[in-house]
Amino acid sequence: MKAIIVTDRTAGIAGMRLVDRPDPDVARLASLDGASYGDVVVEVHASGFTGNELDWPSTWTDREGRDRSPTIPGHEVAGVVTALSYGAAGLAVGQRVFGLTDWTRDGSLAEYAVVEARNLAPLAGDVDFVTGAGVAMTGLTAWQGLFEHGRLTAGQTVLVHGVAGAVGSMAAQLARDAGAYVVGTGRASHRLAALDFGANEFLDLENDDLDDAAGVDLVFDVFGGDIGRRSVALVRPGGTFVTVAGPPEGRPTDARSVDFVVVSDRAQLTEIAHRVRTGRVRPHIGRVAELADAASALDPATRAPGKTVIRIRP
Numbered sequence: 001m002k003a004i005i006v007t008d009r010t011a012g013i014a015g016m017r018l019v020d021r022p023d024p025d026v027a028r029l030a031s032l033d034g035a036s037y038g039d040v041v042v043e044v045h046a047s048g049f050t051g052n053e054l055d056w057p058s059t060w061t062d063r064e065g066r067d068r069s070p071t072i073p074g075h076e077v078a079g080v081v082t083a084l085s086y087g088a089a090g091l092a093v094g095q096r097v098f099g100l101t102d103w104t105r106d107g108s109l110a111e112y113a114v115v116e117a118r119n120l121a122p123l124a125g126d127v128d129f130v131t132g133a134g135v136a137m138t139g140l141t142a143w144q145g146l147f148e149h150g151r152l153t154a155g156q157t158v159l160v161h162g163v164a165g166a167v168g169s170m171a172a173q174l175a176r177d178a179g180a181y182v183v184g185t186g187r188a189s190h191r192l193a194a195l196d197f198g199a200n201e202f203l204d205l206e207n208d209d210l211d212d213a214a215g216v217d218l219v220f221d222v223f224g225g226d227i228g229r230r231s232v233a234l235v236r237p238g239g240t241f242v243t244v245a246g247p248p249e250g251r252p253t254d255a256r257s258v259d260f261v262v263v264s265d266r267a268q269l270t271e272i273a274h275r276v277r278t279g280r281v282r283p284h285i286g287r288v289a290e291l292a293d294a295a296s297a298l299d300p301a302t303r304a305p306g307k308t309v310i311r312i313r314p
């Protein structure tokens with residue numbers, strides 16, 4: 001199969017190479033002798049890649065800490081199940097699926113990926129694969145940040161950082177859909193996009209005073225650093241600061257603070273897909289490129305706004 005691999009931890013996106021790799025070993029997958037319990041083979045139609053994947057330790061080592069390169073990156077997937085192992089519950093051969101691939105195993109920038117069934121959900125026939133791949137990571141991250149860790153409820157106010165980005169735009173829409181009031185942040189040039197993605201208000205981080213947003217029930221942070229540190233103080237007593245940018249530097253007074261890494265969840269994927277199908281949310285898909293163009297499409301220096309999706313099959 002054709003696949004993108006990385007071998008050099010220091011090379012960044014420029015180190016991505018398109019190569020031929022062996023297809024998944026379906027006979028071993030189906031065998032009780034294999035260590036494949038719960039896995040399925042997915043014929044990948046569309047793949048997503050998170051910007052800093054090549055910095056994740058799991059991109060380079062397995063769960064035992066052993067070097068696992070050359071590695072196939074891309075942990076967001078949409079495609080069709082072509083083979084099942086024992087224990088692969090809830091899916092069938094021929095089923096359209098989407099979700100996240102396991103962090104410590106080869107990913108989806110390839111014609112096939114082996115994924116634990118529990119990390120995938122059925123994808124309805126009226127949601128195209130590019131949308132499926134584009135909404136898996138962004139939708140789950142937003143959902144978990146808002147509702148699972150952030151405990152957001154109708155009538156509350158949430159500050160969503162990076163609201164014109166892939167995760168932020170999804171968070172703003174899901175929060176509005178749930179009846180919350182959304183203050184979105186970003187660059188001055190993001191104002192229209194922010195309002196378009198459902199923010200009730202926009203705070204321009206280049207010109208406005210971040211402290212004007214003080215007293216919110218929830219901060220959803222995607223930046224960390226100085227903005228993340230200053231945002232901790234914006235949470236009202238009893239509220240929550242949630243970040244996906246690593247452990248925060250400060251803790252809010254009288255409030256909860258959560259930093260988390262997204263996990264795949266079939267029930268949440270199903271909820272997100274339902275909202276996409278019914279037009280309640282729309283993923284912010286940026287450039288759609290072919291596998292051979294993945295490295296240039298994913299290059300942070302030149303990539304388009306929104307989620308870049310790599311189309312593996314037409």
Ligand SMILES: NC(=O)c1ccc[n+]([C@@H]2O[C@H](COP(=O)([O-])OP(=O)(O)OC[C@H]3O[C@@H](n4cnc5c(N)ncnc54)[C@H](OP(=O)(O)O)[C@@H]3O)[C@@H](O)[C@H]2O)c1
Nearest residue numbers: 052141162164165166167168186187205222244260261262
């Ligand atoms: N922990 C987890 O589980 C998890 C899961 C998913 C994502 N993440 C992380 O979440 C972050 C966001 O991901 P994403 O896919 O949404 O990225 P993205 O699409 O690039 O969105 C980030 C948004 O924030 C804007 N922005 C960046 N720096 C800014 C600044 N200083 N002031 C104002 N606006 C700024 C960007 O604008 P420009 O494009 O103009 O820079 C963009 O609109 C990434 O760091 C990603 O690694 C973590």
